[in-house]
């Protein structure tokens with residue numbers, strides 16, 4: 458659900474300043490800077506290979522980088538990924554981090570964090586199908602069901618910010634629509650940084666939009682402003698006007 462622009466809380470959840478990341482000789486991120494606000498959905502758009510996943514991975518300490526990353530005012534540099542996650546940052550990767558040989562229940566149990574009480578009621582209220590499929594091996598489920606499980610794992614505990622990488626990729630249009638409805642419920646109470654290539658999904662969910670191109674932020678602003686320039690956005694994303702998915 459889009460936050461009411463007049464009710465937005467001040468301050469920042471995540472702040473990146475002059476982020477550079479390299480893989481071997483390749484300069485992947487070339488000075489990425491942006492801020493996400495509480496109770497907002499920030500969507501990162503961009504063509505394949507522009508550095509969207511690398512941005513999320515840098516935040517999680519999974520990629521070598523320089524520059525400043527602050528989460529709730531705290532610098533993340535030097536922290537291990539498990540320490541970053543415990544600060545209240547959840548990650549739903551593009552490749553759906555489910556263990557194929559394990560059941561749904563086992564996958565969920567492995568996502569429980571020591572010392573915290575998992576909220577199974579919330580997870581099963583959002584994904585009743587997962588309750589019915591508790592005993593099913595994840596590898597035998599469809600892509601959409603595995604995506605639900607991946608998201609459910611991240612929702613077992615409260616988070617300040619969820620980083621979600623292309624959740625609708627490869628899903629049939631009907632599933633995309635169901636998934637977006639679920640994401641709307643989630644985004645009503647958690648800040649989200651969402652990588653998405655589907656413009657229709659971005660239009661439904663985003664409060665704030667960033668567009669990356671060749672490792673740089675080339676658009677940054679309220680969704681209604683950035684997405685209003687339809688032809689420019691389509692050019693940056695390399696999509697034709699009659700190819701918008703729903």
Ligand SMILES: Nc1ncnc2c1ncn2[C@@H]1O[C@H](COP(=O)(O)OP(=O)(O)OP(=O)(O)O)[C@@H](O)[C@H]1O
Pocket residue numbers: 480485503504505506507508509510511512
């Ligand atoms: N481990 C790696 N080894 C080699 N190249 C990498 C590695 N990780 C990222 N890259 C390269 O860095 C660039 C940015 O990759 P990244 O995955 O961040 O892009 P993306 O915008 O998320 O793309 P997509 O939409 O296709 O997922 C790409 O050219 C990619 O090939």
